[in-house]
Amino acid sequence: MSLLELKNISKIYGDLKALDDVSFKVEKGEWLAIMGPSGSGKSTMMNIIGCMDKPSLGQVLLDGVDISKESSKSLTNIRRDKIGLIFQQFHLVNYLTAVENVMVSQYYHSMPDEKEAMEALARVGLAERAKHLPSQLSGGEQQRVCIARALINYPEIVLADEPTGNLDEANENMVIDIFKKLHRDGTTLIVVTHDPEVAEVAQRTIVLEHGRLAKEIVNENFKD
Amino acid sequence: MKKQKMFFRMITASLIRRHSRMLVALLAIAVGATILSGLVTIYYDVPRQMGAQFRNYGANMLLLPDGDEKLSEESADKALNVIDKEKLVGAAPYRYESVTINTMPVIAAAADMDGAKAASPYWLVNGDWPSVDKEVLVGKTLAATLGIKQGGTVNVVYENETAEEKADKGDDDKSKAKENAADEGREFVVSGILETGGTEEDYIFISLNDMAELTGVKGKLDAVELSVSASQDELKAYADKISALDINVSPRLVKRVTQSETTVLTKLQALVFLVTAVVLLLTMICVATTMMAVVAERRKEIGLRKALGASNGSIIAEFMGEGLLLGGVGGLLGVVFGYAFAQAVSMNVFNSSISFRPLILPVTVLISVLVTGLACLLPVRNATDVDPAVVLKGE
Numbered sequence: 070m071s072l073l074e075l076k077n078i079s080k081i082y083g084d085l086k087a088l089d090d091v092s093f094k095v096e097k098g099e100w101l102a103i104m105g106p107s108g109s110g111k112s113t114m115m116n117i118i119g120c121m122d123k124p125s126l127g128q129v130l131l132d133g134v135d136i137s138k139e140s141s142k143s144l145t146n147i148r149r150d151k152i153g154l155i156f157q158q159f160h161l162v163n164y165l166t167a168v169e170n171v172m173v174s175q176y177y178h179s180m181p182d183e184k185e186a187m188e189a190l191a192r193v194g195l196a197e198r199a200k201h202l203p204s205q206l207s208g209g210e211q212q213r214v215c216i217a218r219a220l221i222n223y224p225e226i227v228l229a230d231e232p233t234g235n236l237d238e239a240n241e242n243m244v245i246d247i248f249k250k251l252h253r254d255g256t257t258l259i260v261v262t263h264d265p266e267v268a269e270v271a272q273r274t275i276v277l278e279h280g281r282l283a284k285e286i287v288n289e290n291f292k293d
Numbered sequence: 294m295k296k297q298k299m300f301f302r303m304i305t306a307s308l309i310r311r312h313s314r315m316l317v318a319l320l321a322i323a324v325g326a327t328i329l330s331g332l333v334t335i336y337y338d339v340p341r342q343m344g345a346q347f348r349n350y351g352a353n354m355l356l357l358p359d360g361d362e363k364l365s366e367e368s369a370d371k372a373l374n375v376i377d378k379e380k381l382v383g384a385a386p387y388r389y390e391s392v393t394i395n396t397m398p399v400i401a402a403a404a405d406m407d408g409a410k411a412a413s414p415y416w417l418v419n420g421d422w423p424s425v426d427k428e429v430l431v432g433k434t435l436a437a438t439l440g441i442k443q444g445g446t447v448n449v450v451y452e453n454e455t456a457e458e459k460a461d462k463g464d465d466d467k468s469k470a471k472e473n474a475a476d477e478g479r480e481f482v483v484s485g486i487l488e489t490g491g492t493e494e495d496y497i498f499i500s501l502n503d504m505a506e507l508t509g510v511k512g513k514l515d516a517v518e519l520s521v522s523a524s525q526d527e528l529k530a531y532a533d534k535i536s537a538l539d540i541n542v543s544p545r546l547v548k549r550v551t552q553s554e555t556t557v558l559t560k561l562q563a564l565v566f567l568v569t570a571v572v573l574l575l576t577m578i579c580v581a582t583t584m585m586a587v588v589a590e591r592r593k594e595i596g597l598r599k600a601l602g603a604s605n606g607s608i609i610a611e612f613m614g615e616g617l618l619l620g621g622v623g624g625l626l627g628v629v630f631g632y633a634f635a636q637a638v639s640m641n642v643f644n645s646s647i648s649f650r651p652l653i654l655p656v657t658v659l660i661s662v663l664v665t666g667l668a669c670l671l672p673v674r675n676a677t678d679v680d681p682a683v684v685l686k687g688e
Binding site for chain 2: 116122146148176
């Protein structure tokens with residue numbers, strides 16, 4: 070059984086079909102990139118996979134459970150327990166330190182544990198910057214805090230939306246290296262991007278155009 | 294780490310590290326709480342302060358004989374014992390007798406001078422109050438009529454009823470009686486001239502001892518004027534207790550004083566209550582506006598928290614927690630500044646200090662927290678409407 074399966078997903082806003090009959094599967098431990106130009110439906114897809122929106126038609130099976138008909142409260146619980154989110158804008162709480170930002174995720178999930186949060190920051194190379202506020206961190210450092218926060222509760226899927234969109238090349242490479250390590254450790258990664266360089270390091274890429282699945286590319290040269 | 298610890302860490306971090314925005318809300322609450330605690334302190338102290346002011350306008354209670362017989366000093370003392378010592382500002386026992394000065398009939402009032410001074414502080418004495426025996430205070434009108442000056446002497450003759458009766462028997466007898474009476478007269482030194490603007494200006498005032506010596510009768514009184522720092526209801530309660538003693542004492546309230554006091558106090562307290570209510574309402578509006586601004590500028594943060602799995606309950610708890618903590622801190626500041634405010638008002642208006650009422654502390658903090666909580670309800674409700682997918686769009 071696939072970890073995530075989308076069956077004939079459509080998202081309709083009035084006359085507009087943001088997603089039109091899209092189907093694909095993601096296996097456990099797989100690294101999938103979702104590509105497409107602006108308006109292709111990437112964000113809508115990200116919101117549906119991230120349990121922040123529901124499809125108008127079709128089914129979303131997560132661990133074999135159809136989440137497309139769940140209530141928003143239930144979707145919040147699923148998101149909290151199974152999904153780790155990484156954002157292009159980092160979205161850190163600006164008045165909390167790096168370690169506190171990681172602990173916020175623990176707080177909503179189960180129980181805050183500062184030691185564990187510090188270890189998560191150490192894994193992304195930020196042990197020395199744990200007590201700094203987001204405003205005192207560079208963009209790359211903020212993104213690494215965001216990654217540490219996404220991973221802290223051991224989610225089944227890490228969903229990253231343009232994770233390198235606001236980073237320079239050095240920080241982009243650093244984030245990709247972290248993703249490679251996560252993949253080696255067995256984490257399931259779904260990366261939404263419009264950057265071909267980020268997409269081509271994934272195992273498989275699906276390309277959306279006008280809300281439809283235009284093509285699917287398997288990276289024959291994939292290596293961690 | 295326990296969840297509650299993280300909860301407090303988050304809300305205190307929000308208040309401390311986002312201090313510029315929160316300072317506005319804190320200031321609004323602290324100002325509101327200051328006015329609240331200050332006015333409540335004054336509200337409860339006004340009766341005492343105003344009571345003290347009203348005591349300057351003279352006695353508010355009279356003890357009179359219940360019947361034709363004079364009041365005995367023992368009965369008057371028993372009646373005075375009913376009144377709490379700390380509330381009794383002054384008690385002036387009086388005894389009135391007809392006397393003559395230079396053959397002119399005059400009313401002599403015998404009084405305990407210290408009590409009269411306390412019960413009638415508005416009396417103006419040109420010269421001195423009688424301080425030793427054989428000194429007399431002469432009313433201004435009477436002094437003018439008889440040409441009496443301060444420092445001079447007057448001969449006071451007591452004319453008792455028996456002498457009058459005897460005098461009525463015949464002109465010869467009358468003149469003889471008068472001569473006798475004149476022989477029994479006493480010389481008094483005029484220590485001062487009394488101005489009151491009332492009938493007292495026609496009287497002379499001597500000590501109770503002098504009156505006893507003059508008349509040969511001791512321990513009898515016509516009235517006791519009391520100045521009691523108490524409300525009309527408390528005075529009524531004292532009067533009822535004294536009546537119940539059954540000691541030939543009839544207590545009466547001086548209604549023109551007690552009723553004006555009650556009227557002024559009621560109006561003042563209503564004014565203070567109204568101002569307090571308006572200030573609380575303004576505080577609530579100010580806090581609600583600030584919290585709305587806080588929620589609006591933190592929509593992304595709320596969206597993020599929801600994306601991380603925060604339930605609506607968690608969002609409400611965090612924002613209400615911040616609001617209530619602000620309310621508590623603002624309330625505490627308000628208690629301190631409110632006391633200083635009340636003290637300043639009391640010193641400037643009533644010229645006396647005000648005591649701190651410990652109950653003001655929990656009441657002010659509780660009301661501040663409640664008002665802030667109420668003010669936060671709508672903004673916090675709006676916070677739960679935030680859609681994480683919309684606010685987290687990578688624009």
